[in-house]
Amino acid sequence: EIVLTQSPDFQSVTPKEKVTITCRASQSIGSSLHWYQQKPDQSPKLLIKYASQSFSGVPSRFSGSGSGTDFTLTINSLEAEDAATYYCHQSSSLPQTFGQGTKVEIK
Amino acid sequence: QVQLQESGPGLVKPSETLSLTCSVSGGSINSYYWTWIRQPPGKGLEWIGYIYYSGSTNYNPSLKSRVTISVDTSKNQFSLKLRSVTAADTAVYYCARVGGSSSTGIDYWGQGNLVTVSS
Numbered sequence: 001e002i003v004l005t006q007s008p009d010f011q012s013v014t015p016k017e018k019v020t021i022t023c024r025a026s027q028s029i030g031s032s033l034h035w036y037q038q039k040p041d042q043s044p045k046l047l048i049k050y051a052s053q054s055f056s057g058v059p060s061r062f063s064g065s066g067s068g069t070d071f072t073l074t075i076n077s078l079e080a081e082d083a084a085t086y087y088c089h090q091s092s093s094l095p096q097t098f099g100q101g102t103k104v105e106i107k
Numbered sequence: 108q109v110q111l112q113e114s115g116p117g118l119v120k121p122s123e124t125l126s127l128t129c130s131v132s133g134g135s136i137n138s139y140y141w142t143w144i145r146q147p148p149g150k151g152l153e154w155i156g157y158i159y160y161s162g163s164t165n166y167n168p169s170l171k172s173r174v175t176i177s178v179d180t181s182k183n184q185f186s187l188k189l190r191s192v193t194a195a196d197t198a199v200y201y202c203a204r205v206g207g208s209s210s211t212g213i214d215y216w217g218q219g220n221l222v223t224v225s226s
Binding site: 001034036043044045046048049050055087089091092094095096097098099100101 | 209210213
């Protein structure tokens with residue numbers, strides 16, 4: 001099973017600041033890495049698929065990069081509505097797995 | 108706009124079977140993979156498995172001996188059965204669509220159904 005490790009676990013950020021979340025895979029997964037945003041009491045929402053492809057309707061301040069074992073989700077100019085937990089997810093091999101999540105709090 | 112809605116009991120007794128159905132509207136169940144994900148209260152996401160509209164399945168090995176996912180294309184629904192549940196199976200269960208192929212992102216999610224395992 002591929003283990004995804006996100007860092008940091010928690011981040012407190014000022015509005016308009018840039019946020020960077022990393023996801024490291026225990027073995028190479030190519031570009032089969034996806035990012036989700038989950039707000040309290042809501043279901044997750046797809047932000048980025050295949051490491052860097054923005055999902056339809058996602059604000060342009062969200063971007064993804066990386067391949068192999070190291071991936072990054074970047075939120076440029078954080079807005080108050082971006083307070084949420086962010087998860088990475090690999091679909092390269094079964095079972096599919098998720099990172100433990102990174103909670104982003106607005107200062 | 109594709110919408111998914113889980114339905115099923117919110118309380119299941121230990122050792123019994125958890126059964127949930129996901130109704131898909133706004134699009135056909137055909138030509139996609141459909142998945143179940145669960146999230147224990149206050150914890151992260153766990154992939155349970157997926158089914159292709161044709162009926163082929165893949166399950167998480169940690170649950171494989173207890174889980175069955177099935178599809179009913181005539182009703183535009185797919186279902187989850189988890190046998191011999193324990194308190195560790197208490198979670199919000201999400202049904203969702205895997206967009207395009209089995210290896211792409213999960214693009215549409217249901218609102219989730221909290222299932223509590225308790226006597």
